[in-house]
Each structure stands twice: as C-alpha cells, then as structure tokens.
Amino acid sequence: MQRRKLKPAWEESLQLDDGRKLWLRPIQPADAEPLRHGFSLLHPEEIRMRFLHPLKELSAAMAASLCAIDRQRQFALVAAEPLPPGEALIGAVARCAIADDKRAEFAILVARQLAGNGLGRLMMQRLIGWARRKRVDAIYGDVLDENSAMLQLAASLGFRRRRQTDDRGVVRIDLSLTH
Numbered sequence: 001m002q003r004r005k006l007k008p009a010w011e012e013s014l015q016l017d018d019g020r021k022l023w024l025r026p027i028q029p030a031d032a033e034p035l036r037h038g039f040s041l042l043h044p045e046e047i048r049m050r051f052l053h054p055l056k057e058l059s060a061a062m063a064a065s066l067c068a069i070d071r072q073r074q075f076a077l078v079a080a081e082p083l084p085p086g087e088a089l090i091g092a093v094a095r096c097a098i099a100d101d102k103r104a105e106f107a108i109l110v111a112r113q114l115a116g117n118g119l120g121r122l123m124m125q126r127l128i129g130w131a132r133r134k135r136v137d138a139i140y141g142d143v144l145d146e147n148s149a150m151l152q153l154a155a156s157l158g159f160r161r162r163r164q165t166d167d168r169g170v171v172r173i174d175l176s177l178t179h
C-alpha cells in the first residue's frame with residue numbers, strides 16, 4: 001500500500017497494491033447515509049464480529065450518532081472513496097472513545113472487499129496514535145474469541161488478553177500506553 005499524508009490532520013491518500021485509491025480521513029456528519037448504505041452491504045458475520053451480536057439494520061439515528069464525534073473524547077476514521085463526504089462509499093471505519101477511567105475503547109470494521117490489504121493494521125495504528133496523544137493509560141477492545149483475524153492483528157500490535165472469555169464468547173484485549 002502507498003500512503004501520502006495530506007494537510008488536515010489525520011488525512012491520508014492511500015493506494016492499495018491493486019491500484020484502488022482511498023481516502024483515510026476523520027468521519028463527518030455527511031457520512032451517515034453512506035455508512036447506512038455500506039452497512040446494508042455487509043455480510044452478517046462481519047456485523048457480528050464488529051458488534052458482537054447480530055444487527056439487521058443501522059438506523060438513521062444510530063448512523064447519525066456514529067458520525068457525530070465529540071472531538072475531545074472520540075476519534076473515528078473512515079477509509080472511503082476519494083470523493084466528498086456524503087458522496088463517497090465507505091469501506092472501513094475505526095473508532096476510539098475515552099471512557100471515564102482514562103482508557104479508550106476501540107472498534108473497527110474493514111469490509112471484506114478491502115480486507116487483507118493492510119488497512120486494518122494502519123487504522124489500528126492511527127487509533128493508537130490518537131490515544132497516545134490523548135495520554136490515556138490504555139486502549140482496549142472487546143472481541144469474539146473466534147475472531148482470529150482481529151486477535152492476530154491485535155497481538156501483532158502488542159495487545160494482550162486481559163480477561164477470560166465471558167459467556168457471550170467475548171474476550172477483552174488491551175494495550176498499555178503508559179510507557
């Protein structure tokens with residue numbers, strides 16, 4: 001993948017090895033409808049891996065709230081077509097939110113059409129970079145223990161399992177950022 005940083009913070013122009021061009025940028029309110037459309041194209045398993053349970057539809061209200069970011073405490077990046085927000089199809093979303101205890105929770109979804117190109121790793125690295133700037137103590141996420149792709153990606157970034165798998169099959173992983 002080729003990457004070129006753009007001037008506004010956190011924006012990058014990407015070219016995948018197969019030539020597809022993408023724009024990595026913070027999510028915008030105008031992304032709500034494209035996000036709903038992208039959601040409708042997801043496989044139920046992708047949704048279950050991301051939300052830890054099945055979800056049939058992304059309501060307009062939920063999409064709007066996922067796109068309305070409190071910049072002090074939240075950060076969300078999309079990998080989208082290089083078109084203005086609102087027109088661009090969205091292929092991946094990674095988000096992070098600071099909880100009350102100085103820890104930030106992440107979640108990520110790279111649609112299967114884009115998976116395996118290094119986007120998941122890059123977006124996780126950006127979330128970690130944001131969390132470091134916010135001086136949080138750790139970044140954590142809840143992942144199904146059958147989700148070997150996410151667990152391998154996280155392990156390669158230094159995340160560790162912090163809790164036994166619960167009765168929903170969910171394991172918590174975290175990465176300490178205190179040194």
Ligand SMILES: CC(C)(COP(=O)(O)OP(=O)(O)OC[C@H]1O[C@@H](n2cnc3c(N)ncnc32)[C@H](O)[C@@H]1OP(=O)(O)O)[C@@H](O)C(=O)NCCC(=O)NCCS
Nearest residue numbers: 049107108109110115116117118119120121149150152153
């Ligand atoms: C997990 C996920 C984010 C990976 O995204 P991706 O863009 O395909 O990941 P990358 O191409 O950057 O790969 C990074 C690493 O992930 C791991 N990985 C990715 N796909 C994998 C697969 N199918 N099997 C095993 N490991 C895999 C590998 O360790 C890989 O490193 P490598 O390329 O050096 O082997 C993506 O598959 C996804 O969104 N899944 C559905 C939603 C989800 O599971 N979210 C996580 C819970 S919040």
